Amino acid sequence: MLIELKGVHKTYDNGQPLHVLKGIDLQIEKGEFVSIMGASGSGKSTLLNILGILDNYDEGEYHLAGKLIKNLSERESATYRNRMIGFVFQSFNLIGFKTAVENVELPLFYQGVNRHRRHEAAMAYLEKMGLTDWASHYPNEMSGGQKQRVAIARALITHPEIILADEPTGALDSKTSVEVMELLTRLNREDGVTIIVVTHESGVANCADKIVHIKDGLIERVEDNRLHHASQFGTDTIMK
Amino acid sequence: MRHRFDFDTFREIGDSLFRNKRRTILTGFGIFWGLFMLLFLVGGGKGLKQSLSLTFEGFASNTMVMISSNTSKPYKGMKEGRYWQLNRKDVERLRLLMPELDVVAPMVSNWGLTAEYKGNTTSCAIKGISGNYHKVEAPKLKYGRTIRDADVEQERKVCVIGKRVYNDLFPQGGDPCGTFIQVGSVFFQIIGVDFSSGNISISGSASESVMVPFSVAATLFKRGNNVDIICVTGKPGIKMSSLEPRVRSIMAREHLFDPTDDQAMVVLNTEQVFSIMDNLFRGVNFLIWLVGIGTLLAGAVGVSNIMMVTVRERTIEIGIRRAIGAVPRDILSQIIWESVLLTLTAGSAGIVFSVLILNVVERIVPQAVTFQISFWTAVLAALLLSVLGVLAGLAPAMRAMKVKPVDAMRDE
Structure with a gap:
């Protein structure tokens, strides 16, 4: 079991307490392609933050690759994030004054890998994304799809246990959305990368093998979607 | 876990300074001007004293x-x-x-x-x-x-x-x-x-x-x-x-x-005249250092202030760095080193510029008077700068440390 959540609760306390997660139990195996679906305010982003060790939780337990992730120091959580999790964000979140290859290198920089090896690894991943020619371009010179592929390369470079994608197609048109989702699917099928996609688009969610529906801080149901028939619109394309 | 300062780290800091030129130049100008003023005043005071001393040339001091x-x-x-x-x-x-x-x-x-x-x-x-x-x-x-x-x-x-x-x-x-x-x-x-x-x-x-x-x-x-x-x-x-x-x-x-x-x-x-002169110049020197260091401090506060604003501007960037594995100390040292590098570069430019101007002044003034600052004054100024750089970087770095990786997840 790669990810195991048991009775995870999370309450935000901004003036008045807001109980966001009300006891989440979730298991994800290595190599799975899971999407987490839910309306805004359902708690899916909070769940993603907890899965990504970006945020703490109040109650319950979260095991990631056998390690209990609870009450970690900033340094420990940064190290776990760096080694075990690759992030793909809705708004790409590339650093604007760094070229594509430098952006991809950055996680290895914080691991202390030397410049030469970092560069080689980053170039290898950019090649895999079909972006070799764009390596020395800055993010603002690239299209949304290209930027997201750079971000995926950056997420992959540390060989993480999981890829966490937060609305990865949120800022893309439908054509590039399909491309990005196909890329993620291929990574999952061919390289066995565990992928968790958080989305509110049913078409995107339909790409995954398992769909976790969240509603009001609880898991409503877990849907087996190996046939990819979850969305009536999602069979051929992604509805925008 | 890596906590060493090597060429790579230096390049990382250099990149973030030199690829944001406008921001860097604006920030560095205060320091540049402060140091230029300080050294120019010190040199000018020295030259003035010498030129006045020429008046007493050859006269036994007792x-x-x-x-x-x-x-x-x-x-x-x-x-x-x-x-x-x-x-x-x-x-x-x-x-x-x-x-x-x-x-x-x-x-x-x-x-x-x-x-x-x-x-x-x-x-x-x-x-x-x-x-x-x-x-x-x-x-x-x-x-x-x-x-x-x-x-x-x-x-x-x-x-x-x-x-x-x-x-x-x-x-x-x-x-x-x-x-x-x-x-x-x-x-x-x-x-x-x-x-x-x-x-x-x-x-x-x-x-x-x-x-x-x-x-x-x-x-x-x-x-x-x-x-x-x-x-x-x-x-x-x-x-x-x-x-x-x-x-x-x-x-x-x-x-x-x-x-x-x-x-x-x-x-x-x-002897009385000389002691009056000495006192006068002690006073002038005091004023020069007061004004010069004041200007320099104002420059440092400026750097600190602008970096404070930039840290705010860079919340997303810092959040991204944190999300992909930078520990708080990485961010702290990055901001402080940025500040030190910036103050040192801008300050060195100030030193070079003041030496240049003092050289020109020396050529223009007809008397054989040395306006140029001494090597050790420059070294002292450089040391002062490094300290100022660290101090100026401290507050912005503390703020940058408080940026949570979650902040990168939010939309701009």
């Missing part, structure tokens, strides 16, 4: 000059306002009674005279000096020699002329020694040319004087035994101000004026 004047108090039945005069016996008296004195040099002088040589004329003053006067006011001999004791004893009609007199009478230049010039109705043979540019004037500054043997001048101006001025210098280590009361009492006893009558004899003490 000299006392005595001039008789009208009494201001009645004494032993004599009315106030009585005039008395120094005389040659006073010279002997001071030599005998005050062994602390090194030189006792009498002088008679007359000014408003005209010197002439082959049709060239100039106004000048004649100073009759003794053979040891050069120990009071050191000449800068361009040609020849000074007046000696033998010249005084044998009443030779010889003279040493000052720079301006020489330039006016000998516009073509060359060594004038041996030629005769006419001053008033008397011919003097030139034995030396004094190029001293000091501006302290005892009966006229050196450059406008024709210096002749004391005995010759005394006869020429019909002074008899009288002396206009007596200059004395103390032996090494003697403070002239401590001798002044005794000199006064000796003169008062001899010339029958009230020893408490300060106005009866004018005493000019160069």
Whole structure:
């Protein structure tokens, strides 16, 4: 079991307490392609933050690759994030004054890998994304799809246990959305990368093998979607 | 976990500075200007002090000059306002009674005279000096020699002329020694040319004087035994101000004026003048450093302030860095090193620019004065800068540390 959540609760306390997660139990195996679906305010982003060790939780337990992730120091959580999790964000979140290859290198920089090896690894991943020619371009010179592929390369470079994608197609048109989702699917099928996609688009969610529906801080149901028939619109394309 | 400062880290910091040029230049300018102002002021103060010191050039710093004047108090039945005069016996008296004195040099002088040589004329003053006067006011001999004791004893009609007199009478230049010039109705043979540019004037500054043997001048101006001025210098280590009361009492006893009558004899003490100068420049220096360091501090606060704003602007970037594995210390050291690198680069530019400007000033100013700051002043400034850089980076770095990786997840 790669990810195991048991009775995870999370309450935000901004003036008045807001109980966001009300006891989440979730298991994800290595190599799975899971999407987490839910309306805004359902708690899916909070769940993603907890899965990504970006945020703490109040109650319950979260095991990631056998390690209990609870009450970690900033340094420990940064190290776990760096080694075990690759992030793909809705708004790409590339650093604007760094070229594509430098952006991809950055996680290895914080691991202390030397410049030469970092560069080689980053170039290898950019090649895999079909972006070799764009390596020395800055993010603002690239299209949304290209930027997201750079971000995926950056997420992959540390060989993480999981890829966490937060609305990865949120800022893309439908054509590039399909491309990005196909890329993620291929990574999952061919390289066995565990992928968790958080989305509110049913078409995107339909790409995954398992769909976790969240509603009001609880898991409503877990849907087996190996046939990819979850969305009536999602069979051929992604509805925008 | 990596916590070392290597070339890679340096490049990472350099990149984030040099790829955000506008931000960097704006931030660095305060430091650049602060350091430039500080060093320029320090250099300027130094040059000013030197140029003022030139005024006292050649003058022994422990000299006392005595001039008789009208009494201001009645004494032993004599009315106030009585005039008395120094005389040659006073010279002997001071030599005998005050062994602390090194030189006792009498002088008679007359000014408003005209010197002439082959049709060239100039106004000048004649100073009759003794053979040891050069120990009071050191000449800068361009040609020849000074007046000696033998010249005084044998009443030779010889003279040493000052720079301006020489330039006016000998516009073509060359060594004038041996030629005769006419001053008033008397011919003097030139034995030396004094190029001293000091501006302290005892009966006229050196450059406008024709210096002749004391005995010759005394006869020429019909002074008899009288002396206009007596200059004395103390032996090494003697403070002239401590001798002044005794000199006064000796003169008062001899010339029958009230020893408490300060106005009866004018005493000019160069030691006092020098100490006033020193105090003045200590004050000026203090002001210079105060203003300079103030400007520099303002620059540092500016850097801190702008970096504070940039950290806010860079929340997403910092959040991304944190999300992909930067520990808080990575962020802290990045911001502090950015600040240090920025202050050092901008500051070095300030140092170079001030050295350049001071060099130009040095070329423009006609006097031979050093405005340039010393190597160690520059080193001190650089050290000060590094400290300022760290301090300026501290507050923004603390704020950057507080950025949570979740902040990167939010939409811009």
